[in-house]
Amino acid sequence: MTTICIDCRYIGARPSGIGEVVQGLVDWAPMLAPDLRFLLLRSAGRSTPLSTARNVAEVIVPHAANGPATMWWLRHVVDLKGVDLFHAPANIMPAGLPVPCVVTVHDVMWLTHPSWCRSGVRGLIDRAFYRHGIRRALRDAAALATVSAASAGAIAALAPSAAARTSVTLSGVSPRFAPVGGMEGRLAALGLAAGRRHVLTVGQYAPYKNHDGALRAFAQAFAGRGDVDLVLVQRMGRGASALLALAEQLGIGGRVQVLAGVAFEDLLALYSSAAALLHPSFCEGFGNPLAEAMACGCPVVTSDVSAMPEVTAGAALLASPYDPGAIAAQLRRVVDDAGLAEVMRQRGLARAGELSWRRFAEANLAVYRRVLGAGA
Numbered sequence: 001m002t003t004i005c006i007d008c009r010y011i012g013a014r015p016s017g018i019g020e021v022v023q024g025l026v027d028w029a030p031m032l033a034p035d036l037r038f039l040l041l042r043s044a045g046r047s048t049p050l051s052t053a054r055n056v057a058e059v060i061v062p063h064a065a066n067g068p069a070t071m072w073w074l075r076h077v078v079d080l081k082g083v084d085l086f087h088a089p090a091n092i093m094p095a096g097l098p099v100p101c102v103v104t105v106h107d108v109m110w111l112t113h114p115s116w117c118r119s120g121v122r123g124l125i126d127r128a129f130y131r132h133g134i135r136r137a138l139r140d141a142a143a144l145a146t147v148s149a150a151s152a153g154a155i156a157a158l159a160p161s162a163a164a165r166t167s168v169t170l171s172g173v174s175p176r177f178a179p180v181g182g183m184e185g186r187l188a189a190l191g192l193a194a195g196r197r198h199v200l201t202v203g204q205y206a207p208y209k210n211h212d213g214a215l216r217a218f219a220q221a222f223a224g225r226g227d228v229d230l231v232l233v234q235r236m237g238r239g240a241s242a243l244l245a246l247a248e249q250l251g252i253g254g255r256v257q258v259l260a261g262v263a264f265e266d267l268l269a270l271y272s273s274a275a276a277l278l279h280p281s282f283c284e285g286f287g288n289p290l291a292e293a294m295a296c297g298c299p300v301v302t303s304d305v306s307a308m309p310e311v312t313a314g315a316a317l318l319a320s321p322y323d324p325g326a327i328a329a330q331l332r333r334v335v336d337d338a339g340l341a342e343v344m345r346q347r348g349l350a351r352a353g354e355l356s357w358r359r360f361a362e363a364n365l366a367v368y369r370r371v372l373g374a375g376a
Contacts, residue, residue: 001037001055004029004368005080005099006087008050009043009065017288018090018106021147023050024172024357025089025364030056032358033365039083070094071133085142085368092133093141100142100371102364104169106285107146108154109208110134116208116282138162142371145364147171147286150307167367171311172357173291176264179349180296183269190259190266198229199331200274200298202267202289203281205239210280210303210321215243217280217327219250221335228335229255230278231270233262271296275335279308280321287311291355294348299334299341301327313354315347 008026010019030038030053037057040050044062051058061078063069069077074094080086086097089104109116110130118126137144138159144166146152156163184194192198199218203209211232218230230252234240240258247256262270271277277293279302284290290311293300300316302308309318317334319326334341 001035002084002372003037003039003082004085004087005039005041005078005083007041007065007070007089009041009061010090011050012043012045017286020174020288021104021106021171021286021360022089024174025361026051026056028358028361029365032361036365036368041078065090066092066129071129072096085372087364087368088137088141091130091137093137095136101137101140102143102145102367102371103137103141104145104147105134105137105151105155107151107283108134108158109283111158112154113208113283117206141165142374143167143367145169145367148284148307148310150310151285167363169360169363169367170355171286171288171291172355172360173288173295173352174357175295177268177271177292177295177352180268180272183273186266186269187273190262190270191257192229192231196227196229197275197335198231198270198273199276199278199335200231200233200270200293201278202233202270202292203279205234205243208282208284210282211239211243212246213280213321213324213327214278215246215250215252215256216324217331218256218278219247219252220324220328221331222255223251226255228275229257231274232256232258233267233270234258234260267292268296271298274298275341276301276331278327278331279303280319280327281306281308282321284308284311290316291352295352295355297345297349299344300348301330301334311355312348313351315344315351317344 008022010016011023037055040058041061042058044060072095075096086099087102093103114127149168152166152168155166201214222228247253271293276299283306302316303321304318317330319330
């Protein structure tokens with residue numbers, strides 16, 4: 001039986017956009033392809049099986065998915081005998097694999113805009129690491145997959161020779177994301193005041209997420225009124241501290257709250273009750289919070305560049321991420337116009353219904369079969 005090895009080590013305890021993508025793949029691919037066998041590489045931090053499908057085997061790998069053991073020595077760390085195809089789903093292509101490799105390149109920011117990714121000494125190290133792994137993928141992968149047409153276009157512009165090997169495998173959204181009501185107690189436990197509305201921003205603190213711009217836009221939109229707060233869901237750290245300091249400078253310090261490590265049920269409550277999701281990124285491969293918010297009936301205000309217009313497909317209000325005033329105007333529209341907000345909710349729910357993990361898995365399986373057929 002033909003065996004596909006998928007690196008699933010991004011699926012772990014800490015929420016991860018790539019982890020969500022890989023989970024969507026392993027939830028569906030084994031069931032859709034009973035003629036194939038799947039070998040899943042599992043993180044040592046994961047205590048339960050990734051799949052219960054009969055055509056799945058798993059092996060625990062005690063090395064980071066984005067570390068040097070993966071980049072240079074994976075063929076020595078994992079026994080790939082009997083494997084016919086390897087899928088690297090997290091941008092980088094391991095060196096020296098003895099089988100054809102499919103690489104999912106979510107975006108090429110590390111090559112085109114490295115300053116958007118991470119700053120400081122760690123940023124310099126990561127820049128060298130990811131540039132090396134992504135360039136190898138663009139040059140040597142048997143096939144490339146990417147999660148939006150926008151990312152496919154960016155890949156083609158950067159590496160024209162990779163365009164013919166690139167397929168769009170549009171990301172999905174889990175059915176777990178759905179509107180919920182009656183969550184006042186849960187919101188109160190998070191520190192949200194009763195009777196006040198909130199704009200929500202979700203995602204890690206990274207320059208490309210433009211959270212500074214989100215604060216500036218929120219301040220322009222609502223500085224003169226006290227009935228709307230801004231809630232950011234992100235890991236606490238120096239980035240969160242910098243945002244809170246900026247909020248004080250902008251005069252909205254008492255109306256900005258950072259929540260770290262919220263439970264899934266809390267995230268549902270935040271999405272479902274938010275006046276809007278504010279997501280003004282400079283670039284996204286896909287942008288999971290966009291799909292999650294729409295699936296929960298939350299109106300979306302996002303950027304008019306990169307993958308954001310494609311993912312929201314007419315369901316969101318768009319503005320330039322470089323123009324806080326334009327973002328502020330769109331925020332005021334949705335917060336102050338109940339009729340518009342309801343139209344956006346319905347459009348968002350409809351669009352989210354089109355973003356299927358099953359279709360995502362089917363698209364990846366088509367890539368696998370194409371590569372395997374070419375090598376037969």
